[in-house]
Amino acid sequence: MAWVYAEPDNEVDRGVWRVSGYADGFAALTHRDLLIPGSVQTSETAGARREQVVAGDERGRVREQLDGSARLLLESACADSRAECTVELMALVCKPFGAQAAAIMLDMPAADVQRLEDDARVVWRDAAMARRPGASAEALRATAALANAFGADAVHKVQAFVALTYSLPALLGNVFAQLLEYPVSSRQWRDHPRQIVEELLRVAGPAKVVYRVVDDVARLDQTGIERGDVVAIDLESANHDSHVFPEPLQLNLARETTPHVAFGWTPHACLGAGAIRLALGSVVGAWMTTFGREMVRWTWRTEADDTLVTMRRMQRVDVTCV
Numbered sequence: 427m428a429w430v431y432a433e434p435d436n437e438v439d440r441g442v443w444r445v446s447g448y449a450d451g452f453a454a455l456t457h458r459d460l461l462i463p464g465s466v467q468t469s470e471t472a473g474a475r476r477e478q479v480v481a482g483d484e485r486g487r488v489r490e491q492l493d494g495s496a497r498l499l500l501e502s503a504c505a506d507s508r509a510e511c512t513v514e515l516m517a518l519v520c521k522p523f524g525a526q527a528a529a530i531m532l533d534m535p536a537a538d539v540q541r542l543e544d545d546a547r548v549v550w551r552d553a554a555m556a557r558r559p560g561a562s563a564e565a566l567r568a569t570a571a572l573a574n575a576f577g578a579d580a581v582h583k584v585q586a587f588v589a590l591t592y593s594l595p596a597l598l599g600n601v602f603a604q605l606l607e608y609p610v611s612s613r614q615w616r617d618h619p620r621q622i623v624e625e626l627l628r629v630a631g632p633a634k635v636v637y638r639v640v641d642d643v644a645r646l647d648q649t650g651i652e653r654g655d656v657v658a659i660d661l662e663s664a665n666h667d668s669h670v671f672p673e674p675l676q677l678n679l680a681r682e683t684t685p686h687v688a689f690g691w692t693p694h695a696c697l698g699a700g701a702i703r704l705a706l707g708s709v710v711g712a713w714m715t716t717f718g719r720e721m722v723r724w725t726w727r728t729e730a731d732d733t734l735v736t737m738r739r740m741q742r743v744d745v746t747c748v
């Protein structure tokens with residue numbers, strides 16, 4: 427594996443090994459000697475919990491509510507933008523949709539979502555700015571507050587809540603920027619909804635980097651590495667690797683064979699992937715009948731949030747009808 431070692435910016439820590447590209451990234455994600463510190467639960471052992479974000483028999487109801495929420499938000503933003511006003515989609519659509527998705531999927535009153543959002547922001551931002559594994563004292567306090575709010579029998583909802591209120595809006599902003607730059611036709615959406623959702627996750631997924639700690643160096647083909655070293659796996663560069671995904675920024679609906687790693691991979695693959703696919707399908711469906719309509723032309727301007735390290739998201743996505 428070809429890894430790059432970056433010196434630490436202080437004298438206490440060791441540096442961080444960076445793993446880029448699809449082949450090395452995938453190998454690192456699945457390597458048994460690279461661990462998530464403190465993680466006892468893996469997606470392999472947590473199969474039973476998979477259904478808890480949206481249980482199988484709940485999917486129809488949840489999808490209907492998500493469709494309704496996405497349609498209302500996008501229709502009203504689209505109508506406003508036609509009045510020759512510029513609308514900002516992060517604030518008008520992405521953020522409120524994340525809050526509504528949390529209320530729908532976790533079966534919470536909207537007032538509770540609002541009350542807990544500040545703690546979720548602290549947890550998400552801390553993780554998004556982390557240069558190595560672990561959380562700050564402030565983030566641990568906010569996580570504990572969320573865990574208390576959900577109660578002992580629903581602690582698993584903490585991660586779901588943070589992801590739905592912050593990672594989902596980040597994904598949607600990236601997706602809107604992508605769809606404005608590289609539009610999808612309504613025919614493509616009608617014929618290939620599943621492939622479009624997967625390609626959007628690959629190109630616009632918000633998870634940029636995940637961390638591991640080296641448990642044993644014996645099976646790692648890498649000189650200079652030590653037990654306890656931090657490894658940063660660059661998911662974004664894996665998903666944009668042109669050897670694997672030619673013309674990586676374009677949506678290509680024929681890319682069937684190589685899976686993206688927007689949700690990581692086994693043994694730590696994302697337990698919310700199904701829920702997020704559901705939500706993204708609702709939003710893209712609503713996009714296609716509003717901003718995505720072929721007859722309508724838009725100008726747009728995006729501004730990325732450059733302060734983040736492990737996540738990618740837009741600060742603003744401004745759209746105006748021309």
Ligand code: HEM
Pocket residue numbers: 462465467468469470479585586587589590593594597631632633636637687688689690691693694695696697698699701702
């Ligand atoms: C756009 C939204 C989301 C994105 C981009 C995302 C991305 C990811 C990624 C990349 C990983 C792998 C982490 C690693 O390898 O270190 C992961 C793990 C995980 N995700 Fe998500 N996620 C999202 C939403 C959710 C939701 C809604 C839930 C709710 C249950 C969730 C629960 C989890 C859990 C529990 C893990 C850890 C699995 C393990 O360690 O075995 N995620 N997610």
